[in-house]
Amino acid sequence: MASNIENKHNKSHRITIIGGRGKMGQWFARELSKCGHVVSVFGNQDWSNAQSLLGDADLLLVSVPIEKTVEIIKRAAQYLKPTAAIADITSVKTEPVKAMLEHHKGAVMGLHPMFGPKVESFAEQIIVVCRGRNDDEFQWLLDFFKAQGSNLVESTPEEHDKIMLTTQAIRHFARFSLGVFFAEENIDIQRSLSMASPTYKQEVDILKRLFAQSSHLCADIMLATEERCKAIVSLAETYGRLAQLVAQKDRAELVKEFESTQKFFNQAFASEEKQNKVEDYLRSNSFTSQENFDEEQKDSSNNFVLTS
Numbered sequence: 001m002a003s004n005i006e007n008k009h010n011k012s013h014r015i016t017i018i019g020g021r022g023k024m025g026q027w028f029a030r031e032l033s034k035c036g037h038v039v040s041v042f043g044n045q046d047w048s049n050a051q052s053l054l055g056d057a058d059l060l061l062v063s064v065p066i067e068k069t070v071e072i073i074k075r076a077a078q079y080l081k082p083t084a085a086i087a088d089i090t091s092v093k094t095e096p097v098k099a100m101l102e103h104h105k106g107a108v109m110g111l112h113p114m115f116g117p118k119v120e121s122f123a124e125q126i127i128v129v130c131r132g133r134n135d136d137e138f139q140w141l142l143d144f145f146k147a148q149g150s151n152l153v154e155s156t157p158e159e160h161d162k163i164m165l166t167t168q169a170i171r172h173f174a175r176f177s178l179g180v181f182f183a184e185e186n187i188d189i190q191r192s193l194s195m196a197s198p199t200y201k202q203e204v205d206i207l208k209r210l211f212a213q214s215s216h217l218c219a220d221i222m223l224a225t226e227e228r229c230k231a232i233v234s235l236a237e238t239y240g241r242l243a244q245l246v247a248q249k250d251r252a253e254l255v256k257e258f259e260s261t262q263k264f265f266n267q268a269f270a271s272e273e274k275q276n277k278v279e280d281y282l283r284s285n286s287f288t289s290q291e292n293f294d295e296e297q298k299d300s301s302n303n304f305v306l307t308s
Contacts, residue, residue, distance in 0.1 A: 013140065016054055018042045018072055019063035024089065027117040028061060035144065047075075054079035059141065062088040062096070066220045070099045077103035085137045087111050091168060092224045093130045093157035101132055108132030110157055112164075116213070123149035130157045161225065169228035170235050172210070172221050177239075179207045 015032055019025040020041025029039045042053055054060060054076055064072050069090045077100070080086060085107035088096040097110040110130035119125060127150050129142065145152060155163070182189065193201060210218070222232060245253045 011140075012036045012038060013058040014038045014040075014056055015059045015061060016040045016042050016057040017061045017063055018076060020061075022063060023117040024113075025061075025063040028063065028089065031122060031148070032144075050076070050079045055081060057081075057084050060084060060086045062086070062090070064090070065216070066090050066092055066224045069096045073099040074103050080104055080106065082106050085109070085134070085141075087138070087141075089113055091164060091221060093128075093155075093160045097130055097132050097157045107134035107137035109135070109138045110160075112160065121148060124151070125149075126151050126153055128152075128160055129154050130160055161227070165228055165231045169222050169224070170231055172218060173232045173235060175207055175210050176218060176222070178203075179211055182207070 015037050017025045017029055017039065020029050020039070021043050025041060029041055033039045040053060040057070042050075046053055057080065060076060060080060062069060062072055062076070069088055069092070073086070073088065073096060077086065082105055084104075086100050086104050087109045088100065089111045090096060091112055093110040093112060097108065100108040100110075109132050112128040112130075114126040114128065122145060127145055129152050131154070142152060189204060193204060196204075221228075223229060242254075242257065245257070
């Protein structure tokens with residue numbers, strides 16, 4: 001039995017990527033092909049041959065724009081064999097996973113690679129894993145990600161989408177807004193960098209990378225769900241409220257806002273700081289050497305992190 005599972009995980013798989021001619025689809029096709037998997041790409045022009053191109057796939061990966069994901073899942077699922085697995089790699093999970101579970105009777109999983117196609121490999125990259133159905137059918141893929149050095153973070157689709165409000169949508173809008181402001185004010189960025197702090201340089205580098213991406217992708221990330229739109233509007237209202245305090249030169253209220261938020265962040269990182277102090281204390285008092293400590297950390301961690 002164990003031998004059959006091992007063979008299943010190590011064998012070459014037939015993988016079809018819908019959207020495989022896009023940048024992210026190409027990236028996954030390249031990396032999976034390197035390890036001996038047989039990868040086919042599928043685009044809009046291929047629907048007339050969908051039965052032959054999709055029918056033999058062991059795994060179907062959906063890598064299309066957010067607003068097209070559910071539609072493509074519904075359309076493609078009818079061509080899959082019952083033993084095939086289907087997964088999406090878009091940045092919204094609740095609706096795609098729901099659609100895959102509804103329209104395909106086989107294995108289902110939602111994946112969100114937290115990186116873009118400019119990275120060199122899977123090494124040290126985070127991939128969020130949202131389990132759907134028949135998880136064992138994806139074990140070879142998860143093992144592949146871990147073997148390549150990825151950090152797998154398990155989540156429910158609902159938790160994932162809630163967290164993405166902060167880590168993606170709001171962050172994109174905040175930096176998008178700053179970039180638009182720079183352009184409208186015609187800021188001399190090169191001159192500003194000549195007398196800038198390290199944090200400002202980091203922020204400009206982030207803006208540079210943001211505006212090197214697809215404008216459509218940036219817009220889709222912000223507009224992907226109604227919840228994201230509402231959160232962005234709420235952030236804009238916060239900007240407006242704080243800007244009003246600045247316009248009124250209300251120093252006391254600005255200080256109050258800062259200190260209230262300072263307390264929030266202190267509480268948020270209190271447990272982390274406490275753990276760091278304990279670790280520093282143990283090392284400084286020779287309860288454990290740095291070499292042993294690092295080895296213990298390595299042994300006790302793995303590439304699969306549970307967040308819920």
